Amino acid sequence: MAITAQDLVAAAKQQISEIDVAAARERLTTNLILDVREPNEFAAGHLPGAVNIPRGVLEFQIGGHPAFQGRQQAPTVVYCQGGGRSALATQVLQQMGYSATVSMAGGFKAWAESGLPVE
Numbered sequence: 001m002a003i004t005a006q007d008l009v010a011a012a013k014q015q016i017s018e019i020d021v022a023a024a025r026e027r028l029t030t031n032l033i034l035d036v037r038e039p040n041e042f043a044a045g046h047l048p049g050a051v052n053i054p055r056g057v058l059e060f061q062i063g064g065h066p067a068f069q070g071r072q073q074a075p076t077v078v079y080c081q082g083g084g085r086s087a088l089a090t091q092v093l094q095q096m097g098y099s100a101t102v103s104m105a106g107g108f109k110a111w112a113e114s115g116l117p118v119e
């Protein structure tokens with residue numbers, strides 16, 4: 001039987017760490033903040049200081065991105081719109097050696113709904 005996107009996300013969440021928006025806010029100035037949404041979503045509003053690398057090109061671009069060069073061990077908060085894409089992205093990043101990477105549960109939607117700052 002084929003598995004669904006929800007199955008993939010649930011499996012990824014078994015293998016990664018998730019933090020809530022309050023914990024993400026505490027990390028805002030000390031961690032790398034990675035937005036894996038599409039450029040149009042990023043342009044419409046994002047976490048302060050976030051870097052945008054869409055999930056579709058993440059594996060190919062992260063190594064060459066200035067924010068991540070030589071910083072594979074840097075604590076990084078990954079987010080998307082609702083927490084699904086970021087869970088999958090975090091799983092892949094961990095496989096690629098970005099070991100201090102966590103996913104923000106609820107994504108940008110939860111962040112904005114909490115009244116936290118947006119750029």
Ligand SMILES: O=S(=O)([O-])[S-]
Nearest residue numbers: 081082083084085
């Ligand atoms: O961004 S998402 O969680 O809707 S895939």
